Amino acid sequence: MLTISQLASYAGVTVRAVRHYHAKGLLPEPGRDQSGYRRYDAAAVVELIRIRTLAEAGVPLARVRELLVAGEAEFAAAVDEVDRRLRAEIRDRQRHRTRIARLAAGESLVLPPVAVAYVDRMRELGFPERLVEIERDSWIMIAAQVPEQLPAMMAIKHRQIEDPTLRRLYLDVGELADCTADDPRLPALADRVVAFIEAAVAQADVDDDAAGQPVSDDLVALLDEAFVEHFPCAPRLFRLLEQRGWTGWTNIRRTCPEPAGAALGRAQASRPE
Template identity: 55%
Template sequence: MLTISELASYAGVTVRAVRHYHAKGLLPEPERDHSGYRRYGAGAVVELIKIRTLAEAGVPLAYVRELLRADVKEFTAAIADIDEQLRQEILERMRHRENIARLTTGGNLALPSELIEFLDQLRALGVDERIVQIERDGWIPLCAHSPERVPEWVARKRQQIADPQFVDFYRILGQALDQTNDDQQLAELADKLAPYLSRLADERGDDYLNDVDVAPSFAKLMDALAFDAAPPARRLIELLKKRGWTGWTKLERVDSRVRKASS
């Protein structure tokens, strides 16, 4: 008969592991003998080696008892199921690693790779970094809200920034951020921006500017993010409203009656 230390040694595990397998109900725990020690038979060594082999192969302990009692057919089927589960876990971990690798900086948190590339394109075109950051922060809730639409929206954005006129629009917005307390200069920018937007819309259609079709309430949330990050942007949009355009996330023409009321 073997002590627990001898059993562990012959099976190639620790005493702690033996006790853990007892607690999990995988290895029967013998009664204590007259001297107060538990004694194990030779069969316990074989059983313990089987448990160790399954555990080291990656079989969850919850399945070990079932496998120890299974016949050949049941064992094969169970192993196939476990293998598929492990394969799915590996794929999930690989996806996690890919996501972590994309998070080279905290600024790209919660953004898909195609959107990170789009933001890098804006930088390469000379768009003010503050505008890029506002654009990024607006996309974070948008990606969470409608992830299935993101590829479509990003493709449309890429089409837009291939147009030098649209890139100029981004640059004008960047200039507005420098006019913190100068309402006159913001008004001059609005005077420049309004006819420019009208010309773009006349040439390409209003949908060319109103490119992210989300609910008005969600657009307001995204506008609030932009205005909190860049207060001059809020004032610029107020001035634009008097000149026929409104909205940051959803650029739209203003009805002439609304324009008169806001003047």
């Protein structure tokens, strides 16, 4: 008769595994000797080797229990299912590998390359880091929410940022980020923002109209909130804009219905955070 460790060593598994198989009902509990030790016979070795063989083939223990007493048909079906699972797990791992390879290559992954390029370009052009960060975070959220519309939106942003007038406006917004609510430069800034938006609405490009309503109202509200959190003067700026007939920021709109309603989408695409 064998002790548990002898049994385990014959079958090439650990003592702990044997007790685990007892607990799971895979291997019947053997009789005990007078001191309470489990005592195994050769049949237990064979059964344990069968269990180990299945387990090493990647069969979950719950399945092993069934397969030990299964007929050929169920056995084949179960094996088939296990193989499908293994293939799926291999596919998962391979996807993971390509993802971490891209991470290792320096890609941020939370942001597609086109957006990374945009953010980098902002830094090149001398935008304050604060502004760059909130812009980056906004695009992370947009990319997570509506990834398929990101390229179109990014194209517009790239064009906007290369436009000297608009770039000047952005830079000035960035510089006024930390000003107090009563800063005397704010009304003039609001005027310039409104002037830009109205010009954009007036000459609404045909090819930009495809953008439509790319992001949900919820997300727009969230982005506006993030803007307010990072820019102390934002509430005052918003009030100044409302006095000039515009409301919101990410998706800025007229407070009163506009005659040419089709231009709204174009206005949103120009959100100058």
